[in-house]
Amino acid sequence: MNPLIDNFVSSKRIAVIGMSRSGKKFGNMAAKELKTKGYEIFPIHPEAQEIEGMNCFPNLKSLSGKVDGVWISIPPRNVSSVLEEAALIGLKNIWLQQGAWSNEVQQTIDQLNLSVVSKKCILMYAPPVKSVHKFHRTIVGIFGKL
Template sequence: MTQTPEAPLTTNDIERASTWSNPGAPERLALLQNTRSIAIVGASNKPSRASYFVSTYLLSSSPYTVYFINPTATEILGHPVYPSLADLPEAPDLVDVFRKHDDLPQVAQEAVDVGAKALWLQLGSWNEDAARIAGDAGLTVVMNRCVKIEHARFHGGLHLAGFNTGVISSKRQVRA
């Protein structure tokens, strides 16, 4: 009998097998509507990086105050960059994380320490230790989702790229 190699686990497999689950769409929409500031941890000044693409979207298509966190950069898209969450002039409402898996619990603790209200781990990021740290401190936690995609989906923006938003309306929705 020939043995076939197992297919690698996808993030959907991990999400189904985990003990933790994301907030539903109504809760994610409420989170984005109640957010006023977003700190992007792991922000990059390289246009090929996902964090750069998300940053350009948030600056141009959302009402949020956007802070960039990167200990090695000084400016991204004309905005100052802070070395850590603790160096921000205010506690961000939402901490959007573009960091490797092993760094996520530490970033979650930093988000708790500065008084953030939510921790958002980008597509491909799933870390139950980080979720536990943030969740136990009362933060809303979203994992394996993209802030840009979710914001655009909830506010009628994805139709520009050919996606069906599921929104039936002749009017554009107001930005959150």
């Protein structure tokens, strides 16, 4: 497997950017599943105090030193500022969920000299991989993409 992916999924304290108060975002579902897989989840939300029973933090700076990585599932127009903040606090394990990447985001990654997993679904790699995610991972392994 990719060493960036290995490093990320072996981290157990993950900041999650992309959960909503309504509970209807992919970030909410992914955070719940990661939690069942043994990850300690730290939701980041600039306005919410709590989402789905988990205390929220306003930004990554408020977690400096408390997390091993950040998983990002927000629109690309909002990602560059998150990457800048991650670089500022020295956070090295960064995962951009499918849909969070853009050419502008890639420019920020390059400017900050970050190593980032991008355009991949975390649920296809965070062990144990089950159900449809296991099938998708097999397809990607055979064909290189879904």
